[in-house]
Amino acid sequence: MKQFDALGEDRLQALADREEIRDVLAMYFRADDSGDWDLLRECYHEDATDEHDGAYSGSIDGLIEWCKEWVPKQFRSWLHLGAQSLIDLHGDTADVESYAVALHKTHPDARGKVFDVVAAGRFYDRFERRNGAWKIAHRKLVIDFIPDGIAASDSNPLDFDQKSA
Template sequence: MEAKLQALLDEADIRRVHIRYCRGIDRMDWDLVRSCYHPDAIDRHGAYNGGVEGFIEWAAELLPQFESTQHFTGNQYVEVQGDVGFAEHYAQARHRTRPDGERPAMDWVVFIRYVDRMERRHGEWRIADRMVVLDSQRSDPVPDGQAPLENSNVGRRGKEDPSNGYRIV
């Protein structure tokens, strides 16, 4: 029974790393993103392939170009053996571009899988090696004049996001 409980705890910890990563990316909280990786981790994101610090620099330059991003995670498959884990997270990464001259704002959605080798070091699960697999993508123009719903708490990038007022840690 104790081994099964430990397996469940390990799987939950690994899933939490992924959710923390998504939040960090969408809020552009680079310290939170960094906390998901071991310092010597490799990230194969397609357009970027290399170490974690280079990935964060790349993302910090790329993501502010979007009006917003939202990573939505679906299925999460996790295997654990000792201090090594495999995780495959199915996700939709939504990106809202800004209008540019005659080009309208666009909603660009990529359907991806994060394929991770996870390692527990010093009692903490983090990404050791990540590959982002692109399954498909689409891009749709945002209708003219589409404004947030009246009285909405509009999401913001960074520390100004309304969710930060509810954080307890």
């Protein structure tokens, strides 16, 4: 078996650490969207805290209760899409910034209308490796963008055939 030098081993460990962190990020979105609260809890260390852009701040057990009770009152369905993440490793800790988009569908209002609510933002996480497992120690969500106004139609507003004529 080929022996790796110290630099090679460090690089391989960093790649493995980043991949484990990405797995936790993906698991978080899956758990949140499916309502698998045990899986969501697995993403965090027991003493972790979460700040959800002013809507919630506190322990993970409190976050789960908030997700179970408040969110379904506001929305009838939701879907989270995780995007790119910047992972800055420091031994057994990592600073992670991840972009995300959340799609929500409201309950019908008094007129029977249902609305789509889109929120885009970033998660700022401090991950820690404890007992060999990377998990979130602190998470802060910052919402950067919630569009308002009339939604665009599904059709392309540009007529490319006319422009080229």
